[in-house]
Amino acid sequence: MTTTNKISPQTPSQTIGPYFAYGLTPEQYGYNFKSWVDNKMVDPSKNLNTITIYGKVYDGKGNAINDAMIELWQNDGETKLFGRYGTGSDESNHFSFLTIKPNSVDGQAPYINVIVYMRGQLLHSYTRIYFSDEELNNSDITLKSIPKERQHTIIANKTSDGYEFNIYMQGLKETVFFQI
């Protein structure tokens, strides 16, 4: 990089606010505007190993948030996937995604990137979903860099319905968020 490059100031972030649904997740919420992305990240007729990841987003009082938007980003070099879903179209404020588990890259435990947006967040939050049935979790550099008592906050639990991943914005169970 040459020293003549001028640095342009980053455009500041602002909250997604409470009214994003008809613009960003319109079909999910029943608005008359075509969605270009949703929570079905893979076609189950073409993928045998689909998994469902589901959960809720909780505020500092333990209430499930009904106006958060979640995006999943994953790329293991073989499959690159993107999904988006809001927590406001389900009575109990769940999100859910249909995807496949990424492969391990460079010996690291497989994970999916998560971006969380909501009213009350002026900047979005980054986290990751790891999977409870992965041996590689025990030796993963990123997981090991996190205090032991917090590691479980980003490991989705395998259940009979898929993987459960709840996001806690604050409190004792506060999810690990990353600086990215």
Added chain:
Amino acid sequence: MGKLIYNQFDMELQPPYKAPDYKSTILRAPSKPLIITKKNLSELSGPVFKDFKLGILDHDLTKNAIKYGDPIGERIVVSGKVTNELGQPIPNTLIEIWQANAAGKYIHKVDQHDAPLDPNFLGAGRCMTDANGNYKFYTIKPGAYPWGNHHNAWRPNHIHFSLFGGDISSRLITQMYFPKDPLFEFDPIYNAIPKRGRELLVSSLDLSITEPEYALGYRFDIVLRGHNETPFENK
């Protein structure tokens, strides 16, 4: 200029997670320090829009929801350039927009404001930057609206923007404001931004964008985090 760490939020320009004057942040801002991590392939890639098909009227909110006739309000055209932190244009990246109508009413089901919906206006649209990072869309100037944050809280006129850029760190959700809005000084969302960054969200009236006898033009340039010249390619 403040010290810039590439690909990280520049906190001399960005709002904090917790800004108590904006009350919703109090129970929703992460309270523990963020964990610093190495970027892998997954962080360094994002959705690719090379073959993305916009609807023909996606970029024109004055036409994309017409039922009976034109929507009511002041027609405007908004245009600008999307670059990275080195000023390099970001081509072919998707911009999603949503906003209130001229009366300050969102079509969203939870909007309680006692103001009329416009049967000919949805308030959502999309456009793509061209090869030089430029974008343009047409809309109706949104009205101010009240919100419950504090007594007599009213939001300055704004348009919501969502942008991608090259990877997970260039992702941006923001709001574009209009010049010299008298509500700026009372708005905790705008004022959560450090003083030095606020002006960056204020569009400018631009006669070179304005279309004679048709629509006033506003310029709003956007700088996404990061400095990769080529944003990303699909594998």
